[in-house]
Amino acid sequence: xxxxxxxxxxxxxxxxxxxxxxxxxxxxxxxxxxxxxxxxxxxxxxxxxxxxxxxxxxxxxxxxxxxxxxxxxxxxxxxxxxxxxxxxxxxxxxxxxxxxxxxxxxxxxxxxxxxxxxxxxxxxxxxxxxxxxxxxxxxxxxxxxxxxxxxxxxxxxxxxxxxxxxxxxxxxxxxxxxxxxxxxxxxxxxxxxxxxxxxxxxxxxxxxxxxxxxxxxxxxxxxxxxxxxxxxxxxxxxxxxxxxxxxxxxxxxxxxxxxxxxxxxxxxxxxxxxxxxxxxxxxxxx
Numbered sequence: 001x002x003x004x005x006x007x008x009x010x011x012x013x014x015x016x017x018x019x020x021x022x023x024x025x026x027x028x029x030x031x032x033x034x035x036x037x038x039x040x041x042x043x044x045x046x047x048x049x050x051x052x053x054x055x056x057x058x059x060x061x062x063x064x065x066x067x068x069x070x071x072x073x074x075x076x077x078x079x080x081x082x083x084x085x086x087x088x089x090x091x092x093x094x095x096x097x098x099x100x101x102x103x104x105x106x107x108x109x110x111x112x113x114x115x116x117x118x119x120x121x122x123x124x125x126x127x128x129x130x131x132x133x134x135x136x137x138x139x140x141x142x143x144x145x146x147x148x149x150x151x152x153x154x155x156x157x158x159x160x161x162x163x164x165x166x167x168x169x170x171x172x173x174x175x176x177x178x179x180x181x182x183x184x185x186x187x188x189x190x191x192x193x194x195x196x197x198x199x200x201x202x203x204x205x206x207x208x209x210x211x212x213x214x215x216x217x218x219x220x221x222x223x224x225x226x227x228x229x230x231x232x233x234x235x236x237x238x239x240x241x242x243x244x245x246x247x248x249x250x251x252x253x254x255x256x257x258x259x260x261x262x263x264x265x266x267x268x269x270x271x272x273x274x275x276x277x278x279x280x281x282x283x284x285x286x
Contacts, residue, residue, distance in 0.1 A: 013147040018128060019093035023137040027268045029188045030116065031139055034091040035061055040117035043107070044132075044139060045189030046274065047261060048121035049074065049168040051090075052105040057117035058085045071103035074168075074255065080105065090124075095141060097124060107189065119189060126169040126276045132188065133271040135286040144277035151282070152273040158284035159239040163275075166257060171274050173281055175260065176237040177248075178203045182259035184238075186274065186281060190263030193236070194228070197252040199259035205231060210250060226251050238262065239283060 024030040029044040035053075038061060042051075050071060053063065063085035073080045082103035090097045107119055131140040131152065144150060152158065163186075164172045175184045177195065180203040200210070213229040228249040236243045273282035 012145070014143075014145040015147065015150065016143045018141040018143050019095050020138055020140045021093045023132075023134070023139055025137060027134075028191070028264050029132060029134075029139065031092065031120070033117070033120070034089070035117060036063075036088050041115050042117055043119045043189060044125065045107070045119040045121050045187070046125060046130075046171060047185055047187030047189045048107075048119050049123065049170065050103060051100075051119060051121040051124050052082070052103045052107070053085055053087070053118035054106050054116065055104055058104050061117075063087060066101045069101050073103060073105060092120070093141070095128075122169040126165070129277055130274045131271070132267070132274065134268045135271060144275065147278060149278055149280075150275060152284075154271075154273075154282075154284055156284065158282055159241075161239050161281040161283065163279050163281045165276060165279055168256075169276070170258075171276065171281060172257065173238075173262075175262065176235070177260065178234045180204075183257055184260040184262045185255075185258045186272075187261040187263050188267065190261045192249065192263045192265040193246065194249045194251060194253075194261040194263070196254070196259050197250055200231065200250045202259075203233075205233075205250070213250075226253070238266065241283075241285075 021031050024041065030041050031044055033040050033042050040057065050073060066084035066086050069084045071082050071084055073082055082105050084101045085104050087100040087102060088098065090100055128141040129144045131142070161173050166172055171186045173184050173186060174181050182199050210229050210231060213231045215227060215229045217227055228251045230247055231250050232245050232247050234245065236246045236248070269286050271284050
């Protein structure tokens, strides 16, 4: 892999590739990690403010509880107050995070997969810029220092989308839903797309239309289940890519500045470069 390029080159701009790890097959960004020296798998979740370990992993690994800390987690379904477990050392490739106190939490959507030991959230991920290459099944970590702008090491065409970084260190972009601009969270932990009820009504969806859509229940954790409706919108545009008549889940949720989640269903046909350092998202089609 060639190096990233600074644009324009700054006197003190430094870019360094730190690690490259494989993504497990299957569409969701699962990576191998080491927890206190034991090989495990965790879900890379750019939508999660905090990394966490599952109750099952905490038990199997014999993680001791942290008597001094508990963590309030904000999910689509609501808030949860979780006990914390102490991890002496979490390693991703040659990146090492010592002395972590992580909440014990069972994220929705991975409960049935006993191989998942937890999630890696933006508290750890946003320390780096990330290349997520779903077609080639790799995740690369870059350290970018004192650079005003960069471009990814890709041949061929790609899109550059301006982004903002939320106070929870999440990467937000603007997309167009039925021709209306909405703020979307780039959320590798979400299986598909989800739009808030307020945002759906803001683009013209009526209560009567929504009432006629098929519904169901989703979960975001141990305690919270929430009702969703599946609505066929007219269009969704992400950068220059347009999706006609997308079927998108609609649910009532309240997350700061976030109208929509863009998830793994969209991502698996692309590769991305998430620049937390320069507030940009780069996208290349397979």
